[in-house]
Amino acid sequence: MPYLEARDLVVEYATRHGAVRALDEASLTVDAGEVVGVVGESGSGKSTIGTALARLLPGNARIAGGDVRVDGVSLLEMGDDELRALRRDRLGFVFQDPIGTLDPTARIGRQLRWVLGKGTSDATLAAQLERVRLSDPERVLRAFPHQLSGGMAQRVSIALALAREPRAVIADEPTASLDASVRGEILELLVGRTREAGAALMLMSHDLRAVRRWCTRVAVVYGGRVVETAPAERLFAAPRHPYTRALLEAAPGAERPGERLRPIAGIPPVLRGEFGGCAFAARCACAVEACTAQRPPLARLDDDGAAQPDHEVLCHLATVATPPRKERVA
Numbered sequence: 001m002p003y004l005e006a007r008d009l010v011v012e013y014a015t016r017h018g019a020v021r022a023l024d025e026a027s028l029t030v031d032a033g034e035v036v037g038v039v040g041e042s043g044s045g046k047s048t049i050g051t052a053l054a055r056l057l058p059g060n061a062r063i064a065g066g067d068v069r070v071d072g073v074s075l076l077e078m079g080d081d082e083l084r085a086l087r088r089d090r091l092g093f094v095f096q097d098p099i100g101t102l103d104p105t106a107r108i109g110r111q112l113r114w115v116l117g118k119g120t121s122d123a124t125l126a127a128q129l130e131r132v133r134l135s136d137p138e139r140v141l142r143a144f145p146h147q148l149s150g151g152m153a154q155r156v157s158i159a160l161a162l163a164r165e166p167r168a169v170i171a172d173e174p175t176a177s178l179d180a181s182v183r184g185e186i187l188e189l190l191v192g193r194t195r196e197a198g199a200a201l202m203l204m205s206h207d208l209r210a211v212r213r214w215c216t217r218v219a220v221v222y223g224g225r226v227v228e229t230a231p232a233e234r235l236f237a238a239p240r241h242p243y244t245r246a247l248l249e250a251a252p253g254a255e256r257p258g259e260r261l262r263p264i265a266g267i268p269p270v271l272r273g274e275f276g277g278c279a280f281a282a283r284c285a286c287a288v289e290a291c292t293a294q295r296p297p298l299a300r301l302d303d304d305g306a307a308q309p310d311h312e313v314l315c316h317l318a319t320v321a322t323p324p325r326k327e328r329v330a
């Protein structure tokens, strides 16, 4: 049984311009011990999946269908106390902006005591900071968040997220706001600490290189649906969804000498309600008639006859090894 699960999840945000359907039957699982990367362009629904998995959606959001489960139990049936206990004891969170996430009015030591209990000794608090490789833990315990660099504050956030030994950590772009020079070590620390703690990690990221390096499995999100999932090595070596292929071709580092990156032509959709076809059809160089008319079925792939039950693709052309490309859509 997966530890985290979104099943056919539909989430809509109420806005001044009507409803925005951020998730449109999205399904995703994270098993114990896995590091699952969630990738996709801005607005595809990555953050919404992460927040829905802890029922931390903002007030204008509503779950309009499907289910979210932690350790097999539906969060939709939980009362407020049970939900709070679940978030406190079994889930950890790391967000993009560490200084904004920390309480600006409280010293770090006090914030750690909110998580670990009032009676926690200074030595225990300092040990938590040593585990995230903060070199002068006593000084950091006395500091306010604004006195820390972004990298130090994110180390504190990681310490806070892991302090109660959660079973799963949800990290939404944990390095995006940090100086490029510290991104690598912060990600290494996050993955290392979650592994040491035996927790699962769900990592929402735009950084495909980092996802390739650290994740065991990858889920690709487009238009509020998870359109492809596979073990990381396989997804990068043999992507099957035309969107995944386009995303990999557009990623820095994918270009060959003398060649430019191939940006994905067109813009991602903003869904307003139920959508009958494949959300990528309008931008897809391989689209056929069925793509605009019917929702694609979920295909589990065969590779040279050998079943690949862990490689799933939501595409009408999933079983065509290399669908012919048409002219690129502008």
Ligand SMILES: Nc1ncnc2c1ncn2[C@@H]1O[C@H](COP(=O)(O)OP(=O)(O)OP(=O)(O)O)[C@@H](O)[C@H]1O
Binding pocket: 013, 014, 015, 020, 021, 022, 040, 041, 042, 043, 044, 045, 046, 047, 048, 049, 058, 060, 270
């Ligand atoms: N609080 C909100 N109110 C209204 N619409 C929202 C809200 N949060 C997200 N959305 C919309 O829902 C859709 C999915 O957004 P989401 O933030 O989940 O995507 P994302 O893939 O995480 O994007 P990014 O990579 O930019 O963080 C987008 O169309 C976005 O504009």
